[in-house]
Amino acid sequence: MKIDKILNLSQDLFNCSKEKMQSVLERLEYDGYDLLRFIDSGSFGVVIYIGDNRVLKITADKTEANAMNIVMQHPHPNIVQVFRVWRYLLFKDIWFIEQEKLDKYYGSIVWSYLEDEIHIKKLEKESELAKTIEKIESINDLLGHITNRNI
DSSP states (O other): OOOHHHHHHHHHHHSOOHHHHHHHHHHHHHTTOOOOEEEEEOSSEEEEEEETTEEEEEESOHHHHHHHHHHHHSOOTTSOOEEEEEOOGGGTTOEEEEEEOOOHHHHHHHHHHHHHHHHHHHHHHHHHHHHHHHHHHHHHHHHHHHHHTTO
């Protein structure tokens, strides 16, 4: 595989030198990964085909890594299969996700689902916060009435 493209993207995507990214790729190969073909890059990382209908995503996005870790722990037949999520101690700002290869259409469905779940959880937290603020305001009003009546 030509790794020049990944090395050239390393500064922009991972804020690391080509030498550091070369070390990352060598470590992956040492660990038994066949980096067969560069597939694509995005805002936070790259995707490499590693054979057996699997890809390796190298990302600087901790949120993506955390989300994929959740997907891995709760497998579902209609969601991408994630085999492994990790990072190396020496490369702590770079995450690795080994997953089944999807075409772009299915990948966007997975991210849409995850974004909806995250949005729902955010709305639930905002609702809980609003209820807590209402309770605090009620207590403040009650304390104001008590203070005004010198009780």
